[in-house]
Amino acid sequence: MQKIFDEVNSLDKRCYEEFGLSEDILMEHAALSMQLYIQENHSDKKTILIACGCGNNGADGIALARLLHKKFDVSLYFYSKAKSQMAILQEKRAKALDIPIIEEVIDSDIIVDCIFGTGLNKALDDDAVLLINELNSLDAIKIACDIPSGISFDGQVKSVAFDADVTITMGALKTSLFSDIAKDFVGEIKVANLGVQREIYETSTNKYLLEKKDLKLPNRKKHNSHKGSYGHLNVVAGCKKGAGIIAAKAAFGFGTGIVSVVCHENLDLPYHIMQTHFISKNCTAIAIGMGLGNYEIAEVQKILANDVKKIVDADLFYDELLLDVLDEDIVLTPHPKEFCSLLKLSNIADISVEQLQNNRIKYVEEFTSKYPKVVLLLKGTNVIISQGKNLYINTFGSAVLSKGGSGDVLSGLVGSLLAQGYEPLDAAISASLAHALAGANYKKNDFSLIPSDLIEEVRRL
Ligand SMILES: NC(=O)C1=CN([C@@H]2O[C@H](COP(=O)(O)OP(=O)(O)OC[C@H]3O[C@@H](n4cnc5c(N)ncnc54)[C@H](OP(=O)(O)O)[C@@H]3O)[C@@H](O)[C@H]2O)[C@@H](O)CC1
Ligand SMILES: [K+]
Numbered sequence: 001m002q003k004i005f006d007e008v009n010s011l012d013k014r015c016y017e018e019f020g021l022s023e024d025i026l027m028e029h030a031a032l033s034m035q036l037y038i039q040e041n042h043s044d045k046k047t048i049l050i051a052c053g054c055g056n057n058g059a060d061g062i063a064l065a066r067l068l069h070k071k072f073d074v075s076l077y078f079y080s081k082a083k084s085q086m087a088i089l090q091e092k093r094a095k096a097l098d099i100p101i102i103e104e105v106i107d108s109d110i111i112v113d114c115i116f117g118t119g120l121n122k123a124l125d126d127d128a129v130l131l132i133n134e135l136n137s138l139d140a141i142k143i144a145c146d147i148p149s150g151i152s153f154d155g156q157v158k159s160v161a162f163d164a165d166v167t168i169t170m171g172a173l174k175t176s177l178f179s180d181i182a183k184d185f186v187g188e189i190k191v192a193n194l195g196v197q198r199e200i201y202e203t204s205t206n207k208y209l210l211e212k213k214d215l216k217l218p219n220r221k222k223h224n225s226h227k228g229s230y231g232h233l234n235v236v237a238g239c240k241k242g243a244g245i246i247a248a249k250a251a252f253g254f255g256t257g258i259v260s261v262v263c264h265e266n267l268d269l270p271y272h273i274m275q276t277h278f279i280s281k282n283c284t285a286i287a288i289g290m291g292l293g294n295y296e297i298a299e300v301q302k303i304l305a306n307d308v309k310k311i312v313d314a315d316l317f318y319d320e321l322l323l324d325v326l327d328e329d330i331v332l333t334p335h336p337k338e339f340c341s342l343l344k345l346s347n348i349a350d351i352s353v354e355q356l357q358n359n360r361i362k363y364v365e366e367f368t369s370k371y372p373k374v375v376l377l378l379k380g381t382n383v384i385i386s387q388g389k390n391l392y393i394n395t396f397g398s399a400v401l402s403k404g405g406s407g408d409v410l411s412g413l414v415g416s417l418l419a420q421g422y423e424p425l426d427a428a429i430s431a432s433l434a435h436a437l438a439g440a441n442y443k444k445n446d447f448s449l450i451p452s453d454l455i456e457e458v459r460r461l
Helices: 009-019 023-041 056-068 085-096 126-137 241-253 297-304 314-318 320-325 336-345 353-358 360-370 406-419 424-441 451-460
Strands: 002-005 047-052 073-078 110-114 141-145 166-170 188-192 207-209 232-236 258-262 274-276 285-288 309-312 375-378 383-387 390-394
Touching (some): 023 056, 023 141, 023 166, 047 056, 056 085, 056 110, 056 141, 241 258, 241 285, 241 451, 285 297, 309 406, 309 424, 314 336, 320 336, 336 353, 336 360, 353 360, 360 375, 375 424, 383 424, 390 424, 406 424, 406 451
Parallel strands (some): 047 073, 047 110, 141 166, 166 188, 232 285, 258 274, 285 309
Antiparallel strands (some): 002 207, 375 383
């Protein structure tokens, strides 16, 4: 996993104060990283337009223009007059080299957005909106310097943002790049080295970006084993039985030795999935909530009182019953609307889905600081997983997964790993990665995935 930071000003300051690196040195490295990226990936292109603002993001762009000048046909466009000391200095250097400055945006092979970086501190005015829309409308390779202009420090996009193919972010990953809203603007994210290796530049953090290598698939290294060695998951099926059956199938395909669906009515299940009317004595984990509907309260209470690991999903997020188990290390997997209900039930906040989506991390942190044992997995295009103070982001998901039944597969995967003995946080992380990567591996197209396809892809990981 890679570290993510809410802000990097303090990290830049540490470079000046502890390592004797000036702002000028850091900025040269920022510009050099963008130069190398462009030369290594787009040496066949000719024209580059660099749009600059008045602060140090703009200064990065002017420095980049100097580095690329003559190798490419570079033009500088100033959205506003240089204001920061570094922008004024970089402009002087650029002018000494006669780098072309243009008054109107022109078609170019590559556009580099250096209008606003981490200093965006107010709403975009009409001119900025016009400019960003104009840049977005051009058919060019689009590179954002540090962060696409228009995305604020907390990851919100109020009106518009630069629509980047790649964002070259300076020094370290920033939280703002990983909001759900930002996902459609940031493109591929690369980190520029600012003069020292990242491991030196970075300090400690509580936020991490998950990588493929963080997926820990179940394994069967011991041959002297039997089905009981790989756990017994009970999936509680309520009135919408399909949800529980999908979860059960996913769990079985992900390695659980025995999977039983708990249901009072007789179900038509695949032969390898068992049915039980009550929680099995030897079950090692319970999945409950998906499709639960109006289950009898006393029975749900009894199920939740079982001393085994649990994953809770869907309908239970609307029920106060859940409050009784929030002092346990259970896994909760709400989608945004369900999480709003949970926030309300737990007296943390009474907010709309939109308010949540604009502040996903804030509300996750409020919830997990009130209930530090719970592992919360907040669904979204960038899934957030958190326990206590630590927070992990899974960015591998895509719109392929935006389908009924995908969430039931996820619950089954979490339940499967819990039943096989994973700790709740590890189960949530690996299940979420398996789910998203399986979705990404589905190559037919981006609209036709059904739960059984997803389970098939999980089985191929
Ligand atoms: N520090 C370092 O060592 C390094 C820094 N680096 C680079 O610096 C960038 C941060 O630079 P920055 O702090 O100067 O902020 P930046 O984003 O350029 O803009 C601030 C200016 O914009 C203005 N403004 C804000 N919002 C506005 C709006 N809506 N509409 C209009 N104007 C608006 C704001 O106005 P003011 O607050 O002055 O009124 C201010 O003048 C960072 O992203 C990275 O690229 C790298 O080189 C690595 C080394
Ligand atoms: K930018």
